[in-house]
Amino acid sequence: MKKAVFLDRDGVINEVLSSRVKFVNKPSQFYLLEGVGEAISLLNLAHIPTFIVTNQGGVGLGFMKESALHNVHKKMIAELAKYGAHIEDIAYCPHKPTAGCVCRKPEAQMLIDLASAHNIDLSGSIMVGDREPDIEAGKKAGCKTVLIGDExxxxxxxxxxxxxxxxxxxxxxxxxH
Incomplete structure (x- = not known):
């Protein structure tokens, strides 16, 4: 089994709650954070499978359609490609924040499903996020965790x-390694 990195999207990969954008509901609102392309490229060069796991409650709340989310992800993939970086796969929870589903972080189902589909050893993998639910999901999946932010x-x-x-x-x- 392989080890992998699971990345939250908003706040780790792209801007959110910034001066330019509050939430990313369409491709024109997607801004890659500085250094992210280089970071993912380095992970790729080290042959570390890299995945995105993201809560996208805006779909369930009606702020965006699932097709718009796919278009945002297409823009993300295109922006990362400019750095020679790629993502293995993307898992997202489209449900309302209060839906009580098993896929929404802090639950670990998105990580578990990706690990199963891609033969990933969760206990040897790392979850990177910028919020408490990301870290909790990583812990529940058995991953080591990295918080993007400050102590x-x-x-x-x-x-x-x-x-x-x-x-x-x-x-x-x-x-x-």
């Missing part, structure tokens, strides 16, 4: 905290 945000007690994804890559590479 004061580490309520879920991630294994380690970095200010952005590119800063986390050396630690991730060391942990996965």
């Amino acid at each position: 004061s945000d580490n309520f879920a007690q991630a294994n380690i905290v970095f200010p952005h994804l590119l800063a986390a890559v050396p630690w991730i590479l060391e942990e996965l």
